[in-house]
Amino acid sequence: MKANPKDVLTGVHYIDGDVASGYGILAAGCKFVAGYPITPSTETAETFARVAPKGNAMFIQMEDELASISAVIGASFAGVKSMTITSGPGYSLMMDAIGFGAMLESPFVLLNIQRGGPSTGAPTKTGQADMMQSRWGSHGDYEIIAISPDSPQELFDYTIKAFNLAEMYRCPVMIMSDECVGHMTEKVVIPPAEEIELEPRRLYDGPPSEYLPFKPDDDFIPKMAKAGAGYNLYISGHVHDERGYPVINEKFKSVYLRRLVDKIRRNKEKIIELKEEYTDDAEVIVVSYGISSRVAVRGIEKARKKGIKIGNLRLVTVWPFPDEKIINLAKTTKAFVVPEINHGQIAFEVERCCHGKANVVLVPHSGAGVHNPDDIYDAIVLAAKEKKKIEGIVEYKTKLEKLVFEGDYKLKE
C-alpha cells in the first residue's frame, strides 16, 4: 500500500528532527495522535497538530500521559493508526499502558525524545538512559520493538517504519530518539507519496460470527477487526483465550505469553535493522545507537587513521536485541566499545552476548551533553592494546568523569 499524496509533504526541507517526525506521522497515514506537552518532544506534537487537517487526522492534547496513551490504544481499536509523543517523566507515566498495549496486541507508535533523568533531571538536554525502560518498563513479560534514529532524515523515515512494524507485528513500537537528534536541524528529503510503502492493518474479512480476535496466523500474529463493525470484540488486559475471554490459569498463561514473546523473537531476523561497516576483520568494534553513533564516527575515523582495524556496528533496531550478530562478531573481534549516554544499559546486553569471548568497554556519559569523540577514540585505543581477556565490563573513565572522580565528586570551577 502506498502513502496518500495528501499526507506527504514531498520536497526538500531544512527542519529539525522533531518536525521531521511530525511530517513522518502524517505520511504514515496516522489519524490520531494524543499527547501531553513535555520538553523536548513538544515540537513534534505542535507540528502534527498543525499539519493534521491535511490528512483528515487529529491531535488531541489530553490531561496527562496516562490519558494520552490510553486514548491512543482506544483509537487503535477504533480502527485508525495512532501514536503518542513524550519524553522523560511522561514516558515513565506511560509504562502501565505499554504493557496493556502489548497484552492487547495493539498496534501503536510511541515517540520518546529522550532527555536527562532521573526525575525532572535535565529537561532540555539529551540522554539515552531510557533504553532499558523501553524494554522492561511495564510489569510482566512481553516483547516490544524499539528503534533509534540518528538524524532528522531518519526520524522521518523511521517514524513511517515504526508504523509499518506496529501493524505487521501488532505490538507497541518505540522510537527511542533523543533531544540532540530531535533538535538537530538538517536537510530532510521527503519523497513523493508513491515511493513511500505503508503496511495496511491486518484486518479479518470473514463472517463476524466466526471471528476470534486472538487466533494467530502462521506467523503468530492474529488479525484485527474494528470496533463498531459488529464483531462483538472482547478485548481485555487479562490473560485471555482466542475469543479474548479471560482465562486465568497456568496453561493459558503459558499459551498466551509464549506467543506474545515468540511473535517478536521468532520474527527477529525480519525486524532487526543494523548498519555495519568493516566489522568482518575488525579488532575493535564500536556498538552504538542514536546520537552516540553520530558522535562515534569521529573517534572511529581517527582510530582508523592510526591504523587500528576498527569496525562500526550501529543498532538501528535496539529491541529486539541482535544477540546472534554480537555472538558471531565476538568470535572474531577482540573488543567492543559501547558509547552511550547513560552509565551502562546496552553495554550490558553486548557483554551478555559476548560470553567472555571479547572484552566490552563501556564509554559512559551522565547526559546533558554528548561524548567527546576523543574519549571514544581513547577507549578504542585502550581496547585495541589490551591483550588479556577481562571478565565483566570495563568502564572507561572519560575526561569529564576523571575530573569528577579525581575532584572527589566535586567539580572545580
Add this chain to the structure above:
Amino acid sequence: METLKTKKMKEVHPMENVLRMDRIPHIWCPGCGIGLAVTAFAAALEKAKIDLNKVAIVSGIGCTGRVAGYVKLDSFHTTHGRAIAFATGIKVANPDIKVVVFSGDGDLISIGGNHFIHAARRNIDMLVICVNNFIYAMTGGQVAPTTPLAVYATTCPFGSVEPPINIPYLADSSGAVYVARWTTLHIRRLTNSFIEALNKKGFSVVEVISPCPQYYSRVNRLGDGLDMMKFYHDNTEIRHGEDTKNLDIGFQSKIIMGKFIDRERPSYTERFD
C-alpha cells in the same frame, strides 16, 4: 393408547441479545447490586432502539470493571482508572461509535478522577455509568473516596476520617450535560435514565448506588443485600433538579435521587468539526 408427547422447550434468556451468555455465571457475590445495574442497562439498550453493532462498552478495573465482559457489544476491559481516557480515543477516532463507560467509583473517581473531570469539560459524547458501592470491593473492602465518614473499611479500621466526594456535584461542575442518581432498587427509573442518557449527545453521568453485602454492609453491620434494598426503600427521596451541592451521602443518611442536570452544550466532536 396415545402417549402424551412433551416437547422440550428451548430455554432462552430474555436478555440473550445483549448479554454474553457463554460468560454466565458471573463473578459477583450474592446480594451485590452490579447485576441489577447491568440488567437495567441491558433493558435500556433494547428499549433505546440503537444499533448494537455501533456500541462500545469500556470498563476499568474492579468489580464493576467486569461489566464490559458480560455485555455482548464491543467490550473493552482496560487498565485501572483509564476507562474514560480509552473511551475518548475510541469516540474521537470514530465518532459513529456510541461509547458507554461502565465502571466503579474507585476506578472512575479516585484513580481515574482526572479523566472524569476532563472528559466532562471537553464534553466528549459518552455515557458514564458509575456504580457506587462506597468501597473497593474487588481488593477486599478498602476505603474509597466515596466511603461516607465514620464507615469501617479494612484500611480504615477505626472508621473513615475523610469526607467523601459528591459525584453528581463533580460531574455538574465539570460540565456534564446529563447527571442522574438512582439506587439498584429503583430499576425502572434507572432504566429510563439510561435510555435518556443513551440518546443524549454529550458527557452524561448516571450514578448507581449499589449494595456491597460482602465488604460494606457486613463490615458495618448493616445486614445483607436485601437489608440494603430495604434501606434504599425507606431512606431515599426523589428530587429532580436538586442543586447538586446538596447531594452528599453520609453514613446511613437519606439518599437524594433523581435527574439533576439535563442541559445542552456542544460536544467535543461537534466543536472540532
